[in-house]
Amino acid sequence: MMVIMVEGATEAQVAHVVLRVEEVGAAAHVSTGERVTVIGVIGDREDITALPLEAMPGVDRVVAILKPYKLVGREFQQRDTVVEVRGAKIGGGHFAIIAGPCSVETPEQVLAAARAVKAAGGHMMRGGAFKPRTSPYAFQGLGEEGLKMLAAARDETGLPIVTEVMDPRDLDVVCEYADVLQVGARNTQNFLLLAELGKLGRPVLLKRGAATTIEELLMSAEYMMKEGLRDIILCERGIRTFETATRNTFDVSAVPVIKIASHLPVVVDPSHSAGRLDLVLPLSLAGVAAGADGVLVETHPNPEHALCDGPQSLPTAVFGEYAERVLDLVRWTGKSVT
Amino acid sequence: MMVIMVEGATEAQVAHVVLRVEEVGAAAHVSTGERVTVIGVIGDREDITALPLEAMPGVDRVVAILKPYKLVGREFQQRDTVVEVRGAKIGGGHFAIIAGPCSVETPEQVLAAARAVKAAGGHMMRGGAFKPRTSPYAFQGLGEEGLKMLAAARDETGLPIVTEVMDPRDLDVVCEYADVLQVGARNTQNFLLLAELGKLGRPVLLKRGAATTIEELLMSAEYMMKEGLRDIILCERGIRTFETATRNTFDVSAVPVIKIASHLPVVVDPSHSAGRLDLVLPLSLAGVAAGADGVLVETHPNPEHALCDGPQSLPTAVFGEYAERVLDLVRWTGKSVT
Amino acid sequence: MMVIMVEGATEAQVAHVVLRVEEVGAAAHVSTGERVTVIGVIGDREDITALPLEAMPGVDRVVAILKPYKLVGREFQQRDTVVEVRGAKIGGGHFAIIAGPCSVETPEQVLAAARAVKAAGGHMMRGGAFKPRTSPYAFQGLGEEGLKMLAAARDETGLPIVTEVMDPRDLDVVCEYADVLQVGARNTQNFLLLAELGKLGRPVLLKRGAATTIEELLMSAEYMMKEGLRDIILCERGIRTFETATRNTFDVSAVPVIKIASHLPVVVDPSHSAGRLDLVLPLSLAGVAAGADGVLVETHPNPEHALCDGPQSLPTAVFGEYAERVLDLVRWTGKSVT
């Protein structure tokens, strides 16, 4: 931590900061410039972070030197984390296609989607039974009934299930059926939910919120790792910006930024990033080329009858063609697709 | 709803959209321009919204004509909602100062803050016992013990308590002590929590999320009103933008935009908007001048020893001076401050 | 400047940075932490800034200690700059209303607007003769003919003229008629134009660009002050964010942030910030309450026949009422309105 004093800070103000720093057992190194004094603070990260240094008289601002996360960082674990679910692997050179409908609607719909994903070489199946919707008047998902439909489709195809959990009170029921628990973009900073998930031990796919920085996303993963969870998959799904041509702005840079900072696998969600069917393939390819470990993509047997996200869902009829192109590029990058 | 077809859409595509619209009992009015055909859709809002019109072949985009909310809108209720809590009123010409520390730390700290708020003519007391923190290593609040300290301060000063609830499982315990339940900026779209709060009936202060549009904020209030709650206070607390001089960008326009669209009261939170002590007064005044029904502001007897948000907390020693200036401007606007 | 090395940076890398710093005549203070080494660099700001420190092996990032501007800063000049134009003063406790139509259309229109501004107690007249328009098919302004209409209105009312200049080649002709040269939001970082204006000496009203940070706005003013100009008025007119309820997001915090950092006067432009007539008054009041030294506002005798920005223009018929409310609040703040 570096404490930068205002121009004209008094010696007493500098001395006061040094005193407070030393009170928590840290060391303070004062460096007096021509116009500005800087105090370097060295010691235990948590003790120092807890100090309200910026509230002290004469302090202009405080610059963090160390990163705020530990367990999710490359410094803590050099090698890539590989998340393995019923034989499907993601991370560390393994690539996975995770696909399925936005929301579970009928047994036939889920099964048709699962078969298409399986036939195309996909690795996991996604589908929502608990749906967060902006409007209270919109379809909110089938709940446990939907989870059963997913499980039936898994029984037939062998594809592991990725499904969203929104409420700590639903964890038991969702865990009965799901292989990977998805935390949606509106819950990226639902810290209580994260802490519960960290204790459970079931693999988690954590989506970046629309206004969450990459560092905050890593801190949310840290919440789970702190409780003991190791199997965490991060997901870029677009951020909120001024551009209106796409629903969100797909921040493809997040992929290499995370791969450099963390050992956790990263997948991209081109469906929610763009909200446009005609961008799903090019954004998937962009994500793969940038180093993503997987794609999370919506497919539906009949998008124009979908109860949710129809406009951006790949019809299952063209899913094979889509997956072929994606997997071909994955091979070009050198990652494994089996 | 207006469905705008792509240039070159075929007659069959237009006929198909009309068919799907009529299937849900709505009426379709086709208007054929020189280059583009537009289909007006008239009927029940929910039926139409559920149709994935944008997924249909030949459709370019869909434009909503009606607003997506009902109960929170001025069309539904012309007169201002007035929220009354233990005698304190907010909305409909009544202004309230809600102040206190970011987090509850000790009985003495809470009491000192509450006394300062009371002495300055403040109307309610805020203070966090359950704290959402970006870092799992940061202070997470005192929980029920903190709630008890708040209640003790209320016993002495008579100020009603506003405190955050993050988890549906905490509702019972929080309701034992709190007068107004605060939903924080990370839970603005925690729809399950909102639905529970809507059923409870206790007044709610709903903060706008850092990446929540005003319309989405109103939809979140609609979640609670749909369940029967009437006593909802909305709160502008800054949005995420590219500007770094302030922690968030205080969107003061949200105040008049909400007052025009909705009957619900709106308060502003200058402390979290700016994250800078020296902006708390000017932003409070800006909010009041723009028509806010209250301010939510942090004050602490000793900010440089605060466990949370010290740098932006007004020292209680200057709180009287702050409140005097704010209340004087409120009087200028013609609102009541008692 | 603080150079923060990556974890694991070698001694040779640190030594190399020190060498490069000393080569430009600056001093380097090495501070070795448990995990990270930080190098404080002290010396002439320009010499150090020119060094590509971040490109050097082992460097993680570089943190600036000193502000990048000099002449516009409070450190350089403590007292407020007062810009005086034909007797109208702005800054240093003097408030000014600058109003008029978005674009100059006819002699009658300009005169009607100018009379309304004068009658309402306004201080300067605005009106565009050179218009930057997103579409090449939109009305681009009347050019010199428009300037003559403004001059005629000034002759009658005595109100000084504020008008936009977009091209260095137009400076001569615009200076023949204008009292204050306005730099629009699309030219905030047109550095060549700024440098020319800095040499001219005519007062300048510099608008903040839609994606310009406050610090960058100050740097653009610095371009002009470096060339000798002292009479600069800064203008907040909304920034680009994800919110769509308003055309731009009015960043009212910019007012106190600039007043703290700089001695230059600041005005607000509620018309372009919101793009909505019904927000012009509340945002004007918010700006005044936050400490603005003036408002720049659009008024038109017949907005629904305006060639530009009709929807957000105050009809001249209600301008008096608007100005009265604004000036009354200005008096409350203690500023002078004459």
Added chain:
Amino acid sequence: MMVIMVEGATEAQVAHVVLRVEEVGAAAHVSTGERVTVIGVIGDREDITALPLEAMPGVDRVVAILKPYKLVGREFQQRDTVVEVRGAKIGGGHFAIIAGPCSVETPEQVLAAARAVKAAGGHMMRGGAFKPRTSPYAFQGLGEEGLKMLAAARDETGLPIVTEVMDPRDLDVVCEYADVLQVGARNTQNFLLLAELGKLGRPVLLKRGAATTIEELLMSAEYMMKEGLRDIILCERGIRTFETATRNTFDVSAVPVIKIASHLPVVVDPSHSAGRLDLVLPLSLAGVAAGADGVLVETHPNPEHALCDGPQSLPTAVFGEYAERVLDLVRWTGKSVT
């Protein structure tokens, strides 16, 4: 154009809008819903756009049906535009690497960079002689002297020159040396400069501004096409968002969005998008995979002595390796690299 009236708009208000629409020779189709009336307006785009419909009493908002651009759209020209410069082609299945230093510094530096670009299979050379810098104290470029160094490098390597022009007054001198005129991100909406360039006929590389929407970028290209220019290359270089891990947010979606909407070629600039050397390769690959027609990238023989943008410049020593990877992926996409 669809005019959406407010709920409760009177018949007289509707009639007034219809009258104004018909006055400009357009047709108005009134569609009366249960709660809201919508007026479809059909006629000449420019006439309608010029009408300030939103300023008319009872109008809620106006929705554009037709796109605001013509000449740059796919509707106007189906086949891809191919820009050819001294034998190098870009667009229509032809890919180009455009590389070189941020700023021209010495003849040796330019020549070393040009040789590296040529040897690696690059197609054009970039280098700035006129530099827009945020700070007036930063290096502003060598001007004509720099252009001569670029020309000398072209003489030896045969690589065409891409260089920035900032001021209409510099067009003559820059055109003496440059093959492609670059419009930088701060001049994307410098409409006077665009109009001049449109008349000149020299190919232009137009960068997207940091807060420019894709539609606005296309409108800026329309300014040039309206004047007769056909050879326009668009460039995505990152937009301003709240994320701070990268200097800007590389909006890779802009590539397919533009390719769908327009016939003009699109290149990506990973160097300025990220401002980080370690992201240049992954973002280049992402752009190529998304369908870009080229990359614009910074390379320097000695980045840590660069006068500008050293931290993000590829050392020429590794440029061959970089280009090999990029071109290999271009071949995978099916585009030509010769």
